[in-house]
Amino acid sequence: MTMLLEVENLTKSFGGVQAVDGLTLAIQEGSITGLIGPNGSGKTTCFNLISGQIRPDTGVVRFAGREITHMRPSRIARLGIGRTFQIPTPFTRMTVLENVMIGAFSRSRTLGEASRLALEVLEFTGLKDKQDELAANLTTADRKRLEVARALATGPRLLLLDEVIAGLNPTEVQGAMELIRAIRARGVTVLMVEHVMEAVLPLCDWVIVLNFGRKIAEDTPDRIVRNPTVIDAYLGERFRART
Amino acid sequence: MLVLEEVSAAYDGVQVLYEVSLHLEHGEIVCVIGANGAGKTTILRTISGMLVPITGRIWFENARIDRLPPHMIARRGIAHVPEGRRIFDQLTVEENLRMGAFLLQSPRQVKEAFDQVYQIFPILAQRRTQRAGTLSGGEQQMLAIARGLMSNPKLLLLDEPSLGLAPKVIDMLFEVILTLNGLGKTILLVEQNASRALEIAHRAYVLEVGRITLSGPAKELQENEHVRRAYLGM
Numbered sequence: 001m002t003m004l005l006e007v008e009n010l011t012k013s014f015g016g017v018q019a020v021d022g023l024t025l026a027i028q029e030g031s032i033t034g035l036i037g038p039n040g041s042g043k044t045t046c047f048n049l050i051s052g053q054i055r056p057d058t059g060v061v062r063f064a065g066r067e068i069t070h071m072r073p074s075r076i077a078r079l080g081i082g083r084t085f086q087i088p089t090p091f092t093r094m095t096v097l098e099n100v101m102i103g104a105f106s107r108s109r110t111l112g113e114a115s116r117l118a119l120e121v122l123e124f125t126g127l128k129d130k131q132d133e134l135a136a137n138l139t140t141a142d143r144k145r146l147e148v149a150r151a152l153a154t155g156p157r158l159l160l161l162d163e164v165i166a167g168l169n170p171t172e173v174q175g176a177m178e179l180i181r182a183i184r185a186r187g188v189t190v191l192m193v194e195h196v197m198e199a200v201l202p203l204c205d206w207v208i209v210l211n212f213g214r215k216i217a218e219d220t221p222d223r224i225v226r227n228p229t230v231i232d233a234y235l236g237e238r239f240r241a242r243t
Numbered sequence: 244m245l246v247l248e249e250v251s252a253a254y255d256g257v258q259v260l261y262e263v264s265l266h267l268e269h270g271e272i273v274c275v276i277g278a279n280g281a282g283k284t285t286i287l288r289t290i291s292g293m294l295v296p297i298t299g300r301i302w303f304e305n306a307r308i309d310r311l312p313p314h315m316i317a318r319r320g321i322a323h324v325p326e327g328r329r330i331f332d333q334l335t336v337e338e339n340l341r342m343g344a345f346l347l348q349s350p351r352q353v354k355e356a357f358d359q360v361y362q363i364f365p366i367l368a369q370r371r372t373q374r375a376g377t378l379s380g381g382e383q384q385m386l387a388i389a390r391g392l393m394s395n396p397k398l399l400l401l402d403e404p405s406l407g408l409a410p411k412v413i414d415m416l417f418e419v420i421l422t423l424n425g426l427g428k429t430i431l432l433v434e435q436n437a438s439r440a441l442e443i444a445h446r447a448y449v450l451e452v453g454r455i456t457l458s459g460p461a462k463e464l465q466e467n468e469h470v471r472r473a474y475l476g477m
Contacts (some may be wrong), residue, residue: 021282038409039380086407139280169278169435171474194411198476236411 004029004158004189010059012213019045021213023059027158031192032180034200036218037210040233043193046210047160051083055223063158077106081157086142086163086193090135091164096107096146097131101142103153107231118153119240124186125149125179137170141172149178152188159183164201173199194214201225209234244269245398246427247291250309252282252289259285261453262299267398267431272424272439274432274461277450284326287400290431291323303398318346322391326402326433328383330390331393332376336367339375341387343393352395360389361420376394377453381412387468388419390392398429405436417443437474441465449474 005027012020020042028104035043048054049063052073061069068076082103090214099138101111108114122128125145128139130160138146144164161211165176177199184190200207201221209217209224211233217224224230231240249262259282267273275313288294290301302308308316317323319411321342331339340360341466344353364385370378375386384404391399401420405413417439424430434440441447441461449457449470457464464470469477 039412141279164406167279167403167435169437169474171473172279173476174323182457197410234409234411236414239410240381 003027004064005191005207006060006062007050008060008228009050010053010061012049013057013124018213019138020049023207023210023213023215025215027189027191029189029205030184030187031205032054032184032192032203034204034207035191035193035210036195036200036207036234037216039128041214042208043210044162045213047083047162047193050076050169051081051160053167054078065097066220074159077154077156080155080157081160082151082154082158083159083160084144084147084151084162088147090138090143090146090150094135094151095132096135096138099135099146100149100153102128106154113151117155121149121153124182125152125201126129126175141168141175142166142178145179148183152183157189158189158191161190161194163194164192170198177203197225244271244304245431246300246302247286247290248302250286250289250296250298250301252285252294252296254285254294258297260289260296263450263453263455265448265455265458267429269429270424270427271446272420272430272432272444274434274444274447276434276437276440276447276448276470278473279376281450282453283450284402287323287402287431287433290316291321291400293323294415305418306343307392314346317394317396320395320397322394322396322398323400324387324391324402324404326406328387330375330383331384332374334375335372336375336378336386337371339390340367340393343390346394354393356393357364358394359391360392363392363419363426364389381415384408384412384416385419385469388423392423392428396428399423401430401432403433403435405434405439412431413439437470438465441475 005028007025010020010023024204025136036044049056052071090227097118100121104114104117122131127149163171205222207221207224209230217230248266249264249265251262252260277283287294292311296309308457314342347353367389404416432440444461447461448455448465
């Protein structure tokens with residue numbers, strides 16, 4: 001078992017609020033891991049700390065055995081961590097292709113190379129037909145897909161997905177799940193924040209649960225849904241009734 | 244109570260709704276389900292006057308409202324709780340609620356509205372002086388609904404209230420919708436979470452590419468083969 005990402009005793013507070021509180025976790029290479037927990041439990045802060053958008057107060061983040069704790073986000077991206085954002089923020093007045101090329105520029109120096117990489121990602125994510133559309137004209141589902149495509153264009157070994165399934169209907173959810181499986185099949189490790197259990201449970205090999213910035217459980221999906229602590233804090237009584 | 248008759252609507256010349264007809268009776272919960280981009284939000288926007296239909300008529304309590312400005316429609320008793328909550332982040336919980344009460348005439352009415360809302364949402368009473376932007380996602384959604392209730396509406400339009408909420412919070416939210424219905428509020432609900440919406444709705448409409456393609460009692464639609472495949476993921 002090789003751990004691609006290791007987080008040790010990570011802490012971050014905003015004002016008086018302890019957003020992430022002594023968090024330790026490890027992500028196995030090649031896995032799809034779910035990060036779940038109530039709204040405000042520290043999931044997105046955790047992503048921001050791993051990808052370098054914000055600096056932790058204490059603690060260590062190691063990626064592929066190398067400490068990345070205080071590196072700039074651009075450096076971390078080049079080392080192989082890609083991420084999406086909860087609210088898709090494409091460059092609305094640029095085309096889909098141009099948006100993805102911006103991701104590709106993190107590992108290419110020429111227009112031709114970035115364009116080649118971007119087209120390959122568009123093909124893979126099923127957005128090729130829409131390459132010339134302005135990002136502003138995309139539907140919610142395609143905007144989420146574009147968000148994933150931009151992150152993939154950076155050539156990540158680890159992809160952090162922040163609620164890419166929320167707001168999709170069941171047909172679109174199936175499509176997004178297929179895409180995430182295909183990403184893993186390419187050898188990319190996935191860590192995903194998501195509330196849609198219908199997607200998290202079948203997709204993930206492992207699930208980590210946060211509450212008030214702390215890890216309260218981690219386990220396989222079938223055991224997580226029967227964990228009383230997780231039902232109390234997050235899943236609710238409907239899940240208790242199911243078990 | 245509410246009747247839409249062959250309503251068509253467009254944004255910048257791009258047509259989104261095609262002759263949509265639907266109706267709500269007093270005391271009903273009715274939901275509209277459909278894919279992203281089908282026009283669900285647009286239906287709500289034409290009802291609340293945010294968008295004027297290009298053709299068609301809308302009646303609320305037997306009076307035409309489709310050419311009225313939004314604040315006049317709100318005055319007649321329709322509150323629109325938009326997708327994505329749209330609360331005022333920088334204002335406190337209480338200030339947000341006060342904004343929802345802008346139509347009320349007397350301080351006594353405002354006080355009654357606050358009392359009712361705080362009774363339904365005790366958590367908001369606890370957080371009344373807190374800035375709204377610091378609330379959790381679930382609390383923000385409750386605040387958005389509470390703000391809509393402050394005008395004491397007869398009809399509540401709810402746009403994707405469960406979006407991005409934790410499973411346990413979604414349970415609470417649907418409980419709240421049932422509570423409001425029990426208090427006599429008529430509810431038009433637009434939801435991506437079709438299975439939960441159909442559980443609590445009396446009737447439902449299916450909207451596909453701007454057209455109503457199916458309607459009926461929610462129980463029947465739950466059993467409908469097409470609905471099960473396309474919207475319930477079965």
